[in-house]
Amino acid sequence: MGKGIHQLDLVVIGEVLKKKRREQHKILEDLADEKVSTSTLSNIERGLPIVNADKIYYYAHKLGVDLDEYAKVLKQTSQKNERFDLILTSIQNSIDLGDMEEGLERLQSLSIPESSVYHVHKLYLLGRYYLIKKRLQKSQAYFSDTLRLVDRYPSLAKTNLKAVCYYDLSRVFYYKNQFQNALSYTEQGINSFVPGGGKKHIIHSLRLGKAIYLEKLDRLDESLQTLDEMWADYDAIKSIYVLLNIYDIKSNILKKQKRFKEAIGIALEGIEWARVNLVYERSFELWTTLGSIYLQLNELEEAENCVKTALSLKKKIGNEYLFVNSYTQLGLLNIKKEKWEEAYAALQEAVRLGEKTNDAQKYTNALIVLGDWYQLRQKYPEAVRTYQKANELAIKHGFTKQRKMALLELSKCWKQLDEAEFVSSLESLFEVELQLLQDRIL
CATH class of the missing domain: 1.25.40.10 (Tetratricopeptide repeat domain)
Structure with a gap:
């Protein structure tokens, strides 16, 4: 047996032999005989490590391929490929971390x-x-x-x-x-x-x-199960960004499941990891999440401390879509404290950023809370327009729960303004409730 077979990747051998066979316009049946069946030839071409080396050499010989000689050529090719791999790695580094336009120019020049x-x-x-x-x-x-x-x-x-x-x-x-x-x-x-x-x-x-x-x-149990599976593999996860996202998502889900004490503990642990590792965006998100938990618990001083801590990191954050939830929470917090002007300013900023950054879910939530502000101030026509916009977004993107919220508040406003529209809105709300019921049954 020649030494080339040990130097070649079986998958590469398979590719070479398949290409050679096709160049000769032959099918597997043309080359099969009493020593190598069509299934054996197929396994060789697929690079499966279940075929005797003698049969691989035999098949190569039938096609006129010298594997030992090919190994020498492949070694030279491999060295060239390693250089090219390094070039592509360098280009990806430029695209991800450096000068994107330079990376693109280098890539297109290849x-x-x-x-x-x-x-x-x-x-x-x-x-x-x-x-x-x-x-x-x-x-x-x-x-x-x-x-x-x-x-x-x-x-x-x-x-x-x-x-x-x-x-x-x-x-x-x-x-x-x-x-x-x-x-x-x-x-x-x-x-x-x-x-x-x-x-x-x-x-x-x-x-x-x-x-x-x-x-x-809103498939919260499945999401939490996925996170728990990742948690079991904690030591194998090398990316601090992945780990901090696990903390943030898990805390959010626990909040939605009313498991507030666990949610607070997870968020605080993540906040500490983000601080130690100087990961500003994840720190911003985790403080925002923690604030939303305290807000839901109606612990307003704690909520305000969290939201303001998050916004103190604003200059360190490059992605504006992250600000939408923070300003929405700040607006809701000020509504609860009856600081109406401050609430309105925060909610206007949340809506502006939501529309600008195209995060439809955050944008829809911001619109609903702004609608709440108008409704509480008895500005019903403005509230109607805002809830209608939230409803349209929810329909477009399939946000059923947000649509339910928007329609419920819209119905309250129409009750003050127009009886026919009130009835129509209630009918739409009923249809959404039926859809949610069907989803729960399924």
């Missing part, structure tokens, strides 16, 4: 044949560039092209590029406020993850994404 495996990497990086730029349609198109091609190259399986691409594609749909699609792509990413392959961290990001999207869809 001359990569469409038949090359590196063309798939290039498509993925283009998708990533446009994702960060929030040009979602272009990003989606590049990720879809990547997924369309990735299975043509078995050698890519162990890189986990497919799982990474599904993760980023799920984020595209998250930014589009399409949480069901985001969940679907995340689950496909989890299913395509290859344990022991590259980018081991991505499995934790995928599971976190699953928990986030389930929480957004």
Whole structure:
């Protein structure tokens, strides 16, 4: 037996032999004989480690391929590939952390044949560039092209590029406020993850994404179960950002389940980790979450302390969508304290940022609380317009619970203004209640 078989990846051997067979316009049946069946030849071409090496050499010889000689060529190719891998890693680093435009320019300057495996990497990086730029349609198109091609190259399986691409594609749909699609792509990413392959961290990001999207869809028990599974694997999670998100989402879910003491404990533990690691955005979110818990408990001084602590970090935060909940809470807090002007200013800012940043769920919640302000001040026409806008957003994005809230408050306002509209609003509210009942039964 020659030594080349030990130097070659079985998947690469399979790809080489399959390509050679196709160049000769032959099918497996043409090459099968008493020594190698069609199923054996298929296993060789798929790179499965269940075929005797002698049979691999035998098949290669039938196709005129010298595997020992090919091993030498492959070694030289491998060295070139390692250099190219480093270039692509450098470009991704520029796109993610450095000068994005320089990274894009370098990427586009690379001359990569469409038949090359590196063309798939290039498509993925283009998708990533446009994702960060929030040009979602272009990003989606590049990720879809990547997924369309990735299975043509078995050698890519162990890189986990497919799982990474599904993760980023799920984020595209998250930014589009399409949480069901985001969940679907995340689950496909989890299913395509290859344990022991590259980018081991991505499995934790995928599971976190699953928990986030389930929480957004009000499937709280499933989200909490996913988080608990991640918690059991705590020591394997290397990303502080993933860990802090676990704290924040878990605290939010426990709050929604009225498990306030547990929610406060989890939030405070996360706050400490965020402080020690200087992770400003997660600290901001955790203080906001803690404030929302105290607000629900009607402990207003504690709630105000938390919200103001969060907003003291504002200059450190790059993502404006994070401010929407904080200003909504500040507005609600001031409503409870009957500081009407301060409440109105905070809610106007929450609505402005919600519309600007396209976070539909946060925007809808901000509109509902602003509608509450108008209603409490007996400004019923303004309240109606605000609740109607929240209702339209809830319909568009499938936010059934927010729609119920908007319709309930809208009905109260119509009762003061128009009997016919009041009845119509109650009928819509009844339909939503039936939908929620059906969802609970299912």
